[in-house]
Amino acid sequence: MTTSVPHAGSGAPAAPLSMDEAADHAAHFTRLADEIASAVLGKSDVVRMALVALLSEGHILLEDVPGVGKTTLARAIAAVTDGEWRRIQFTPDLLPSDVTGVPVFNQATREFQFHPGPVFSNVVIADEINRASPKTQAALLEVMEERQVTVDGRRYPVPRPFLVVATQNPVEMDGTYRLPEAQLDRFLMRLSLGYPGADAELAIMRGDRLTAPEDLKVVADSERLAAIAAAAKRVFIDDAVYRYVLDLAHATRGHDEIHVGVSPRATVALVRALRMLVLASGRSYATPDDVKELAVPAWAHRLVLAPGSAISGRGAADVLRDVLDRVPVPAPVRHGDE
Numbered sequence: 320m321t322t323s324v325p326h327a328g329s330g331a332p333a334a335p336l337s338m339d340e341a342a343d344h345a346a347h348f349t350r351l352a353d354e355i356a357s358a359v360l361g362k363s364d365v366v367r368m369a370l371v372a373l374l375s376e377g378h379i380l381l382e383d384v385p386g387v388g389k390t391t392l393a394r395a396i397a398a399v400t401d402g403e404w405r406r407i408q409f410t411p412d413l414l415p416s417d418v419t420g421v422p423v424f425n426q427a428t429r430e431f432q433f434h435p436g437p438v439f440s441n442v443v444i445a446d447e448i449n450r451a452s453p454k455t456q457a458a459l460l461e462v463m464e465e466r467q468v469t470v471d472g473r474r475y476p477v478p479r480p481f482l483v484v485a486t487q488n489p490v491e492m493d494g495t496y497r498l499p500e501a502q503l504d505r506f507l508m509r510l511s512l513g514y515p516g517a518d519a520e521l522a523i524m525r526g527d528r529l530t531a532p533e534d535l536k537v538v539a540d541s542e543r544l545a546a547i548a549a550a551a552k553r554v555f556i557d558d559a560v561y562r563y564v565l566d567l568a569h570a571t572r573g574h575d576e577i578h579v580g581v582s583p584r585a586t587v588a589l590v591r592a593l594r595m596l597v598l599a600s601g602r603s604y605a606t607p608d609d610v611k612e613l614a615v616p617a618w619a620h621r622l623v624l625a626p627g628s629a630i631s632g633r634g635a636a637d638v639l640r641d642v643l644d645r646v647p648v649p650a651p652v653r654h655g656d657e
Contacts (some may be wrong), residue, residue: 328445336553337342348599355370356621359391379507381508400441404441406437418437445459453496456498479541556594558604563649571642575607575625581618
């Protein structure tokens, strides 16, 4: 295991984050995670990553079989952050205007008025997103990237914070459409809840130790969330860690089993999430091990594998783990090192 500690080199933030500040924000993060975990039993690691995505202004793709708590997780995130949530059930007949909204003619004013769609909320649950047509899926592209919707040449900003939690059934299931690469690249992370452990499932069956999302306490309002996000921007990342992220990205672009590697958007997204993950851990500086922890959830869904790899049964996460094993990890960088 390697570590990197902050030093007074180039690129250091003007106002470095102190360890006391990091610990304070980490405590708030932990309270958020613990409250959500009371509604989503036995999935603390997924809850933690989901909060990292939210506070990094990213979006989450949850890929799993039906009935494992994907919608519950999204509703719980909205509840603890005092946010408004809306759920969109994606079906083959869903139209783009059903997602973004539509202009409606007002007889009284003799003008068209925009009626906002369900994307105008803090947490948008795009349930079974890959059951809708590609045209309807594309209705989310602009709002996920720019936090706004453009209708008839006018721009309408969505509330902040803004998080899209899209659930996706495995693509092998009947009645599903594979998400295009441009759509997948909009998601900061792809996570999987998986089946609960035996003890957790037994507790769910009994109904004990399980809190409904609407009964969760508000732990952090928008001001607190903004403060945590601002603190994360002050997390120190050494040049060696930046270079490590870049080396990993280049390795995906030249790998024999990968047809399309990660994009520059993906490297920027990983670094943004890296800062929040570090802050959630109560530290003020990033290490290569933090990068390794984020690489699979942040990058695996963005890779397009070569046909030979797909035929062999190896998934993107398997290939990415090979990349992590092959790329040299930078040595510790300490104060005064050149």
